[in-house]
Amino acid sequence: MDVVPLDRELAETYASWFRALADPTRVQLLAILSAHGEPLSVGELTARLPIGQSTVSHHLAALVAVGFVHVRRQGTSSLYSVNPRCVERFPSAADVVMGRRPPEPAQACG
Amino acid sequence: MDVVPLDRELAETYASWFRALADPTRVQLLAILSAHGEPLSVGELTARLPIGQSTVSHHLAALVAVGFVHVRRQGTSSLYSVNPRCVERFPSAADVVMGRRPPEPAQACG
DNA sequence: CATTGTCATCGACTATCGTCGATACTCGAT
DNA sequence: ATCGAGTATCGACGATAGTCGATGACAATG
Structure with missing residues (x-):
């Protein structure tokens, strides 16, 4: 904690979370899914x-790879929705980087 | 707000903020600066x-380009420190993307 | 003025990313 | 079995990013 408050492994995990939102399209996708509440298909998302x-x-x-979004297949379409647990864990990761919260061992969100 | 809750311009601004932390080295740099409190020089940061x-x-x-970090030249060295205003605005941007806060016109942090 | 220390910039290389069109795949319906 | 709708994957391309070594810019020191 004296030399580097965040070890490399945790820093890479957090960086992968931030990298998932490092593109405006993915930011909009997550915003659309969050605002809509109910799951949306790929076609409905593409239309917007x-x-x-x-x-x-x-x-x-x-977005699925980092756990922010969950996918469920229904018939011929795939329905995407936000993963509340991962999404809640994300701002706390920001607080850790900013030094407002002690580092925690970054558990994955099922 | 019905079609896309975040317009492209705001999404690009937020994406640039997330992209600034999309690398583990930058995550560690910001964590070091946040934990240390006082400014640090490039050499001191490189040593860690x-x-x-x-x-x-x-x-x-x-990090300076997005405003997370401020730089002040003193003699032959450059002292870097966190910008509290930008750092506080960052988690709220995360809340906007996650749909827990209404979108705001993303003002720059001087 | 010459030297040393500190940092920024440049050039080059590699790796990764965002995007597209085309194609393959999956499932339900006919 | 065949067809069509909806998705995922593939291959390719240009663009961007991360890293390094070397060089340049600048201030302090002697």
Whole structure:
């Protein structure tokens, strides 16, 4: 804690969380899902953004990879929704980096 | 607000803030500066990280560009310290993306 | 003025990212 | 079994980012 308050491993975990929101499209995707509440399909999300379907699917996969978003297949479509637990853990990670909260061992959110 | 709760411009601003912390080295740099309180020079920061001096300087410039960090030249050395105003505004931006706070016109932090 | 110490910048290289079009895959319906 | 709708994946491209070593800029010191 004297030399480096955050060890490399925890710093990489936090960086991966921030990296998930380092693109304006992913920021908008998460904002849309958060505001809408109920799950949305890839087609519905693509209709609200000026990018192609494959790109939307790509960004959604990135959000799923870090746990911010959860996906559930229903018939031929995939329904995406926010993962409340990961989303709540994210601002606290920001507080840790800013020195307003003690570092915790960054448990994954199931 | 019905189609996209965050317009593209605000999303890009928030994404640039998150992108500033999308690298583990920058996360550690900000954590070191936050924990230490008083300003630190480039050499002192380089001594605590396993990377070269030019790389540290490069990352510090990125943190200054988004306003998270402030730099003050004193003699032959540059002293870096956290910018409390920008650092406080960052978690609220996270809340906006997560839908827990209404979007605000993202004013820059002097 | 010359030297030393500190930092920023430059050039180069590699790796990763964002995007697209095309294609493959999955599932329900006919 | 076939078809169509909805997604995911692939391959490719340009753009950006992270890193390093070397060099340049600048201030303090002698």
